[in-house]
Amino acid sequence: MSVTVFNPRINDAALDSTVSAQVNTGAIKKVFIATQGCQMNVYDSDKMLDVLGDSHGMQVTHDIDEADVLLMNTCSIREKAQEKVFSELGRWRKLKEKRPDLVIGVGGCVASQEGDNIQKRAPYVDMVFGPQTLHRLPELYDQTSEQRDIAPKNRIGTIDISFPSIEKFDFLPEPRVEGYKAFVSIMEGCSKYCSFCVVPYTRGEELSRPLDDVLAEIDSLAAQGVREINLLGQNVNGYRGEKDDGSICRFAELLHYVSHVDGVERIRYTTSHPLEFTDDIIDAYAQLPELVSHLHLPVQSGSNAILAAMKRNHTIDVYINQINKLQAIRPDIHLSSDFIIGFPGETDEDFQQTLQLAKDLNFDHSYSFIYSKRPGTPAAELPDDVSFTTKKARLAEFQKVIIDSTLQKSHDMVGTTARVLVEQVANRHPDCLIGTADNTRTVMFPYNPEQMDELLGKIVSVRITDFVSPHMVKGELEAILS
Structure with missing residues (x-):
């Protein structure tokens, strides 16, 4: 399955990219899924495929014209998200x-936000479901099928955008995966209520999966050959999963458990919040070699005044102190972050403080956007006297700092050795294999075809010899590490 996810290589257009996904029923029904947004949505789309495939034998199609079912998994983070959905x-x-x-279905955060308004504006939509009810897709599909003989004007669409706790994970089939990397959702929702963010309203409050459930899923994935696990949550380091004895497992402890799963060689996680990036998580970087030397820790602004308006509940000094502690343990750590440019009331001084933070911490990459007013959030009521022209100019200046940093870090890799998870033969260079380094760079290196089976899915050492692009380098194989 080809997937476009929210990552440092994605531009705004790619956020709305279409992802094909797997499904089919009875007379071999086929499903096409358009996925917008973040890794959580990619994970959810995979689960939609799993439940429909398991219940109705549906199969994937990459051709929208041959699909029997069209599903749109939506994201409401950006401005005009609803209008893009209706378009x-x-x-x-x-x-x-x-x-x-x-059969047409709309799921995800816009579905949760809009509810029955989707079918009022687009009455040809058959199903509307939220992030927490995707496991009920087979039931919604059956209800839709039963109504096919009803005259269109009398047809009743099926809607389920409730928040049934963490129930959905209890009804998902065994995870299935192709490749050596996999996402694992460990919690749902967010309770931070940043003034600009819709997540608490579209995905609900923070709810953590029980520890045993998370580990069982990872065990299953590792048995299928997965070597890199990416733990997902809107506030992943706020994980508080129940153990079988009733006690609570915090995120740092979960990292230790995951590191002991046979076959798991690398661990990533996203997205974190500075409020809960605690010392025990930082200490894990000294104790767990499986934790990659890359951290995504959103800060949103370099101005304390703006952070207060955003209700982030931390200061820049706290954030910098956390990074300093981590760098003392992992000097080679690569950092990425999220930034909102042009938040209501942002002054030139506020912006310059954000720009200076990016320079001081030398971020590897970032997700940076002009502020988008989201209906129903407290920030939507704030007065905003910053012109859009000014916001665009600030964003361009900020992104140039990040782009320059990304380029320099990729050039600096030449002459060093990188740990690489080998994933596949390079499409345009069949004499080379490609994989991912700890710092998320794609690494390409020539190989002996007789070594193919020996190398795929392994962690190898690659001596970097050439810069290819901001996110790709080339090298020579040195050794198989594990």
Whole structure:
């Protein structure tokens, strides 16, 4: 399955990229999923495939014209997210006019936010479901199928955007994966209520999966050959999973448990919050070689005044102190972050403080965007006297600092040795294998075809010899590490 995720290589257009996914029923039904947004949505799309495949034998299609089911997994983080959804649904409507039996469903955060308004504006949508109810897709699909003989004007769409705790994980089939990396969702929702963010309203309060459930999923993935686990959550370091004895497992302890799963060689996680990036998590970097030397820790602004308006509840000094502690343990750590430029009330001085923070901490990459007013959030009511022209200019200046840093760090890799998880043959260079370094760079190196089986899925040492692009380098194989 080809997937486009929210990562440092993605531009705004790619956030709305279409992802095909797996599904099929009865007479071999086929499903096409358009996935927007973050890794959580990619994970959720995979689970939609799993539940429909398990219950109805559905299969993936990459061709929207041959699909029997169209699902849109939406993201509401960016401005005008709802309008982008309805715009895409307008294109899907033409397909349904040609094929009335085509089933259309809208899930994700926009579905949670809009609810029945989706079917009021787009009555040809058959199913609306939230992030917490994707496991009920088979039931929603069956209800839709039963209504096919009803006249369109009397048809009742199926809607389920409730927040049934962590229930969905109890109804998901055994995880299935292709490749050597996998996402594992360890919690849902967020309770931080930053003034700009819709997540608490679309995904609910923080709820952690029980420890045994998380480890069982990782065990299953490792048995299928997965070597890198990426732990997911809106506030992943706020994990508080129940153990079988009723006690609570915190995130740092979970990292230790995951590191002991046979077959797991690398651990990543996203997204963190500075409020809960505690010393025991920092200490784990000294104790667990499986933790990659890369950290994504969103800060959003370099101005304490703006952080207060954002209700982030931490200061820049706290953030810098955390990074300093981590760098003392892992001098080679690569950092990435999130920044909102042009938040209401942002002055030139506020922006300069953000720019200076980016220079001082030398971020490897960042997700940086102009502030988007999200309906229903406290920040939407704040007065905003910063012109859009000014915001655009600030974003361009900020992103140049980050781009320059990314380029320099990739050039600096030449002459060093990188730990690489080998994943596949390079599409455009069949004489080379490619994999991912700890710092997220793609690494390409020539190989002996007789070594193919020996190298795929292994952690290897690669001596970097050439810069290829900001996110790709080339090297020579030195050794197989594990």
